Amino acid sequence: MRDALPMDGGAAAEPAANLLERAYRSYRAELCRYIERQFGPGPPEPEEVVQSAFARFAALEKPQEISNPRAFLYACSRNVVLDARRRDRVRDAALDDETIADPGDGPANMDIERVLLGREQLAIVEAVVRAMEAKRRKVFIMHVVHGLRYVEIAREMRLSEARIRQLMASALAECQHAIDRSAAIGDAGR
Numbered sequence: 001m002r003d004a005l006p007m008d009g010g011a012a013a014e015p016a017a018n019l020l021e022r023a024y025r026s027y028r029a030e031l032c033r034y035i036e037r038q039f040g041p042g043p044p045e046p047e048e049v050v051q052s053a054f055a056r057f058a059a060l061e062k063p064q065e066i067s068n069p070r071a072f073l074y075a076c077s078r079n080v081v082l083d084a085r086r087r088d089r090v091r092d093a094a095l096d097d098e099t100i101a102d103p104g105d106g107p108a109n110m111d112i113e114r115v116l117l118g119r120e121q122l123a124i125v126e127a128v129v130r131a132m133e134a135k136r137r138k139v140f141i142m143h144v145v146h147g148l149r150y151v152e153i154a155r156e157m158r159l160s161e162a163r164i165r166q167l168m169a170s171a172l173a174e175c176q177h178a179i180d181r182s183a184a185i186g187d188a189g190r
Contacts, residue, residue, distance in 0.1 A: 016063050023069045024054055024166065031077050044084045047150070051169055053077040058173030059180065121179050128178045132171060139164055140171040 028050055035046040042048075053076035057063055066072045129137055138157070142148045150168070154161040 016058075016060075019063055019069070020054070020058050020169075021166070023057065023073065024169070025162075027070055027073055028054070028165070031073055034074065035077055035081060038078070039081045043088075044081060049077050049080045049084075051165065051172065052080045054169045055172035055176055056080075058169055059176045120182070124178050124182050125175045128175050129171075132174065136167045136171045136174075139167040143168055 031050045031053065032046040035049050039046075039049075050073075053073050056076045057066075057069065057073060060066070063069070129140060132140065135157075139153055142153045142156070143150070148156075150161050150164045153159075154164045157164070159167075
């Protein structure tokens with residue numbers, strides 16, 4: 001059993017991009033199998049779960065300081081599934097509540113703060129996507145907006161599926177980092 005990435009020297013001296021790439025090559029398939037064994041084929045799909053875990057890893061300020069990237073990625077993957085299932089339960093419960101409520105009460109019952117936060121985060125993501133390097137932006141839009149699978153994007157862009165996954169992970173990490181930075185700025189202003 002592999003506990004940590006094999007290091008060629010001090011892990012702290014390794015650039016974050018190299019660490020992310022090595023972790024991705026070493027653990028992606030293993031993590032997908034783990035998620036499928038533990039939680040089934042989806043939803044959320046194991047590939048999407050693992051991408052989210054790598055995005056969280058990439059968004060860390062100093063990923064080199066994680067002593068066991070494999071354990072961190074396993075925990076993140078598990079948390080992504082649990083978070084998604086929790087959101088699904090809340091959404092389903094809200095839908096059930098809406099069917100019971102008076103149909104005329106619809107928009108008035110919405111949580112205004114959540115709506116405004118969602119709009120703010122969407123604006124942040126839009127700005128980040130506009131500023132992205134062209135290839136990464138194209139992969140992000142093809143996957144998130146148009147719903148294409150990685151294999152389809154790889155075929156269309158004539159890149160390997162692994163490269164598409166890397167581009168998507170870095171795009172997601174960039175978006176998450178911008179949202180986190182905005183939240184930190186907002187919290188500091190309160």
